[in-house]
Amino acid sequence: RKNVMSEINPLYGARKSVKEEDFPELPRNSLKLLHPLGNGAFGEVYKGAYFPSREKNESISVAIKTLSKEATDEHKNDFLMEAVLLGSLKHYNIVKLIGVSFIRVPKFLILEFMEGGDLKTFLQANRPTFNNKTTLKMTDLLRIAMDIVDGCKYLESLRFIHRDLAARNILLTSRGVGRVAKIGDFGMAKDVYKSEYYRKSKNSLVPVKWMPPEAYLDGVFSTKTDVWSYGVLLWEILTFSYIPYPGLSNHEVIQCVAKGDRMCPPRYCPKPLKALIESCWRTEPETETDV
Numbered sequence: 001r002k003n004v005m006s007e008i009n010p011l012y013g014a015r016k017s018v019k020e021e022d023f024p025e026l027p028r029n030s031l032k033l034l035h036p037l038g039n040g041a042f043g044e045v046y047k048g049a050y051f052p053s054r055e056k057n058e059s060i061s062v063a064i065k066t067l068s069k070e071a072t073d074e075h076k077n078d079f080l081m082e083a084v085l086l087g088s089l090k091h092y093n094i095v096k097l098i099g100v101s102f103i104r105v106p107k108f109l110i111l112e113f114m115e116g117g118d119l120k121t122f123l124q125a126n127r128p129t130f131n132n133k134t135t136l137k138m139t140d141l142l143r144i145a146m147d148i149v150d151g152c153k154y155l156e157s158l159r160f161i162h163r164d165l166a167a168r169n170i171l172l173t174s175r176g177v178g179r180v181a182k183i184g185d186f187g188m189a190k191d192v193y194k195s196e197y198y199r200k201s202k203n204s205l206v207p208v209k210w211m212p213p214e215a216y217l218d219g220v221f222s223t224k225t226d227v228w229s230y231g232v233l234l235w236e237i238l239t240f241s242y243i244p245y246p247g248l249s250n251h252e253v254i255q256c257v258a259k260g261d262r263m264c265p266p267r268y269c270p271k272p273l274k275a276l277i278e279s280c281w282r283t284e285p286e287t288e289t290d291v
């Protein structure tokens, strides 16, 4: 089997064989775990502090993804793959890999810490309700959308397909004005390097509500897959993170999308943005968007 990694991401060709020593190994005693942030795919994610120099007592906030000792070899490989991917992506709107600590168990991936947390939680916390208007303006929402587009353009320039663009995988540098959105998690992208695309049997893990028909029906992925997901992400931003296709199961979504049904952006969505979202959801991925 041809190595699918090289088909997708030319950068990979540069790394003939990935070795753990390819990464900036940070001394374990320069890292401190502070408190758990939640669960990642392979284990806990912690807020931590990294002390770059032994002399000065300065530290920078980091997020530490840990690989639990019980992790299977497959998980170990996925963990290393994620380091490969994050280590090879350098863009303002993609969360930075600061280093790794593979020398001890549990292994660590050390990421830049994003004070604003994930976009899904942020939008839900700022959802306008009848007795309190949101402080967010349409320009705030559009700025977030533009930040993500810049990260996506960079991925496309590397012919890299993310496969799981969604508000849950976007992080914010802060909750306040001047916040910057960055693509923060590549969980699905590295899975594909494991073997065939998505094994249909793992349907439950496949984010159907964010995927175009050709992806979940035929396993065909391309940058257009991310374009479709980006359209759903725009809808999430405008609705302050409703779950897409409210009330519909994954199976019902497959049915109605196949019939040509699409979600409607909310009434207050600017007309040009409505047209853009609809162009992301064209049935034929190859039709040029005439927006």
Ligand SMILES: C[C@@H](Oc1cc(-c2cccc(S(C)(=O)=O)c2)cnc1N)c1cc(F)ccc1N1NC=CN1
Binding pocket: 037, 038, 039, 040, 045, 047, 063, 065, 095, 111, 112, 113, 114, 115, 116, 117, 118, 168, 169, 170, 171, 183, 184, 185
């Ligand atoms: C791996 C983890 O990375 C981070 C999470 C948070 C972060 C995430 C949530 C809340 C807070 S905070 C502001 O409450 O400390 C900080 C901040 N910076 C990160 N680099 C992450 C990246 C994503 F793209 C999406 C979700 C998460 N996680 N993983 C476990 C929980 N979220």
